[in-house]
Amino acid sequence: MTDTSGTSDTSAAPHKAGAFDIRNIIGALMGIYGVILVLAGLLGEHEPDKTGGVNANLWTGLALIVVAAVFIGWARLRPIVVPEGFDRPDDDPTRPAPQRKRPPTH
Amino acid sequence: MSETLIDATWLDYLLVAIYFGFVLGIGVMARRSVSESIDFFLSGRSLPAWVTGLAFISANLGAVEIMGMSANGAELGLPTFHYFWVGAVPAMLFLGVVMMPFYYGSKVRSVPEFMFRRFGTGAHLVNAISFAVAQLLIAGVNLALLAGIVRALLGWEIWIALIVAGVVVLSYITLGGLSAAIYNEVLQFFVIVASLVPLTLIGLHRVGGWDGLTDKITAASAGASSASEAPPADQQLNAWPGQALSGFDSPLLSVIGIVFGLGFVLSFGYWTTNFVEVQRAMASDSISSARKTPIIGSFPKMFIPFIVIVPGMISAVLVKEMIDLKNGGSPEGGASGEGVAYNDALLLLMRDVLPNGLLGLAIAGLLAAFMAGMAANISAFNTVFSYDLWQRYIRKNHSDDYYLRIGRIATVGATVVAIFTAQIALGYDNVMNYLQTLFGFFNAPLFATFILGMFWKRMTPTAGWVGLVAGTLSAIAVDRTAAAGVFELSGQGVAFLAASVAFTVDIVLSVVVSLVTKPKPASELRGLVYSETPREERTDPHEASYPWWRRTLPLAGISLAMVIILNFAF
Numbered sequence: 324m325t326d327t328s329g330t331s332d333t334s335a336a337p338h339k340a341g342a343f344d345i346r347n348i349i350g351a352l353m354g355i356y357g358v359i360l361v362l363a364g365l366l367g368e369h370e371p372d373k374t375g376g377v378n379a380n381l382w383t384g385l386a387l388i389v390v391a392a393v394f395i396g397w398a399r400l401r402p403i404v405v406p407e408g409f410d411r412p413d414d415d416p417t418r419p420a421p422q423r424k425r426p427p428t429h
Numbered sequence: 430m431s432e433t434l435i436d437a438t439w440l441d442y443l444l445v446a447i448y449f450g451f452v453l454g455i456g457v458m459a460r461r462s463v464s465e466s467i468d469f470f471l472s473g474r475s476l477p478a479w480v481t482g483l484a485f486i487s488a489n490l491g492a493v494e495i496m497g498m499s500a501n502g503a504e505l506g507l508p509t510f511h512y513f514w515v516g517a518v519p520a521m522l523f524l525g526v527v528m529m530p531f532y533y534g535s536k537v538r539s540v541p542e543f544m545f546r547r548f549g550t551g552a553h554l555v556n557a558i559s560f561a562v563a564q565l566l567i568a569g570v571n572l573a574l575l576a577g578i579v580r581a582l583l584g585w586e587i588w589i590a591l592i593v594a595g596v597v598v599l600s601y602i603t604l605g606g607l608s609a610a611i612y613n614e615v616l617q618f619f620v621i622v623a624s625l626v627p628l629t630l631i632g633l634h635r636v637g638g639w640d641g642l643t644d645k646i647t648a649a650s651a652g653a654s655s656a657s658e659a660p661p662a663d664q665q666l667n668a669w670p671g672q673a674l675s676g677f678d679s680p681l682l683s684v685i686g687i688v689f690g691l692g693f694v695l696s697f698g699y700w701t702t703n704f705v706e707v708q709r710a711m712a713s714d715s716i717s718s719a720r721k722t723p724i725i726g727s728f729p730k731m732f733i734p735f736i737v738i739v740p741g742m743i744s745a746v747l748v749k750e751m752i753d754l755k756n757g758g759s760p761e762g763g764a765s766g767e768g769v770a771y772n773d774a775l776l777l778l779m780r781d782v783l784p785n786g787l788l789g790l791a792i793a794g795l796l797a798a799f800m801a802g803m804a805a806n807i808s809a810f811n812t813v814f815s816y817d818l819w820q821r822y823i824r825k826n827h828s829d830d831y832y833l834r835i836g837r838i839a840t841v842g843a844t845v846v847a848i849f850t851a852q853i854a855l856g857y858d859n860v861m862n863y864l865q866t867l868f869g870f871f872n873a874p875l876f877a878t879f880i881l882g883m884f885w886k887r888m889t890p891t892a893g894w895v896g897l898v899a900g901t902l903s904a905i906a907v908d909r910t911a912a913a914g915v916f917e918l919s920g921q922g923v924a925f926l927a928a929s930v931a932f933t934v935d936i937v938l939s940v941v942v943s944l945v946t947k948p949k950p951a952s953e954l955r956g957l958v959y960s961e962t963p964r965e966e967r968t969d970p971h972e973a974s975y976p977w978w979r980r981t982l983p984l985a986g987i988s989l990a991m992v993i994i995l996n997f998a999f
Binding site: 343345348349351352353355356359360363364367368369370373374375377379380382383386387390403 | 440443444447448451455458477480611612615616619620623627631634635781782783784785786787790
């Protein structure tokens with residue numbers, strides 16, 4: 324699906340993006356939200372007069388868990404491979420914060 | 430302390446806290462460079478098109494979209510869809526198909542930089558100043574809406590909420606939120622969709638489905654009091670001809686106003702020259718991905734109105750205060766503290782239909798969107814102020830540390846100024862009217878100069894700045910004449926007219942001035958003007974080997990076909 328995947332077999336030690344692959348981050352946040360909303364739907368107040376009788380927290384929670392599973396599954400099946408020696412990002416030069424301390428590149 | 434608009438519980442605050450934990454956590458890790466993967470994702474030119482496409486949409490899915498469009502939906506109904514189907518998708522496709530190769534190829538970091546290369550100093554200076562002013566004014570809009578949420582949650586006075594919201598944005602920028610911009614924007618997109626989809630579905634369920642909604646709008650319109658300024662029901666329930674939106678009584682003029690004013694000038698001006706968004710595409714891994722970024726973004730963009738405009742329409746028939754407002758009343762309360770306004774449509778609907786839990790998700794999404802939106806405005810202001818203005822015109826050849834210090838001062842200064850420009854935004858009942866007015870002042874002439882300069886190599890540097898100045902001044906003149914009561918157009922008609930006038934004045938003057946002044950030599954226009962750029966520099970050599978669903982033009986064609994179908998369906 325992505326331009327960087329699919330060629331991993333050629334290099335000796337492919338370095339996967341792993342936990343910080345953006346799809347895993349999306350999956351983690353959606354998953355946490357899903358679980359909390361399911362719990363809120365099962366254990367919390369139901370408030371049917373607001374939602375017109377639907378247990379909205381429960382259903383949204385379940386949907387979010389499915390979304391999370393899709394993203395984490397996608398990241399597992401087609402991992403993004405971090406190539407050797409890509410350009411490191413520049414810190415935003417105008418941001419009023421300590422600059423990132425990075426070892427000089429070779 | 431007054432009573433709060435929304436009753437949030439610990440559960441809602443927990444969901445908000447988790448979101449900020451994620452965003453700030455990634456920001457801090459990005460800054461410390463702890464993970465090679467994060468560096469990889471944030472390094473320039475490495476991302477697949479689906480990520481940049483979502484970030485592209487998300488960078489725009491802020492205050493304007495969510496609050497402005499739901500306010501417009503509540504006030505005017507379905508014609509608001511034009512902002513998406515006429516006012517966004519065609520321009521996004523044009524950006525991807527025609528303009529992106531120039532941006533991606535020339536590697537410019539800002540609009541003024543492109544102006545400098547094409548036209549030299551005059552146009553650069555004019556554009557840098559107007560861009561900086563526009564960013565400060567738009568940051569004020571974001572801040573005003575952010576403060577509105579703080580006030581709705583905590584019940585503080587609006588000016589305290591403004592200062593607190595300003596401090597929050599400043600600490601978000603300082604803690605590194607912007608370093609992880611791509612992650613934030615994609616996460617933000619999912620959180621917003623995850624909260625607005627249930628809001629829309631529950632809202633529709635409450636009013637009895639789509640039929641229930643149309644019945645209620647028709648009934649409300651039939652029984653409206655004479656004080657009501659709401660448009661008749663058939664205008665609210667059909668996207669075309671959209672007199673309620675354009676303010677023209679004649680259907681024909683209305684269609685022309687929407688297609689030319691909104692669809693062509695305002696929307697092309699906004700999407701093709703807005704570097705807060707264009708920069709997202711610059712982070713993609715190839716010229717092909719850069720071109721596909723806005724095109725992929727156009728697919729979610731087509732369906733976003735269903736989760737922002739429809740809730741606004743539901744709010745206008747379900748929420749007590751909104752019904753009263755639309756019927757000509759002036760109910761108490763509202764986020765600004767000066768009575769309920771259309772801007773409050775979404776917040777009030779959330780209060781009425783979302784249970785605690787989902788409410789927290791929605792608050793997290795809104796806070797994230799407005800904060801990131803304002804942070805992006807301030808960062809854009811900062812780049813232009815420090816490098817395009819200060820370094821080029823005021824203090825040349827100082828050390829990097831010097832410009833960094835200037836940048837820090839500019840960030841704090843811009844936040845303080847935004848607290849004041851937020852006051853202007855608070856004066857508008859429907860924030861969309863204000864934003865479209867601003868876009869007419871700044872983006873419409875810019876687009877005219879861009880498009881002429883990109884396709885007509887004869888256009889001269891003098892014409893560049895003369896067109897920009899005259900365009901902006903004529904838009905302001907139209908707006909002030911309307912404000913003085915010389916003529917009257919309701920809805921966003923004045924903004925459409927001002928934008929169209931600015932565009933026309935800019936084009937005409939640019940052509941006239943170009944014919945009597947000296948153009949730049951053709952050798953300096955390579956990569957900047959269409960006819961002087963070889964075809965190989967404009968296209969991706971690998972593109973032809975991709976399957977059709979990964980190529981630019983077929984995707985753009987599908988998107989265009991879908992949006993035409995949507996226009997007929999509503």
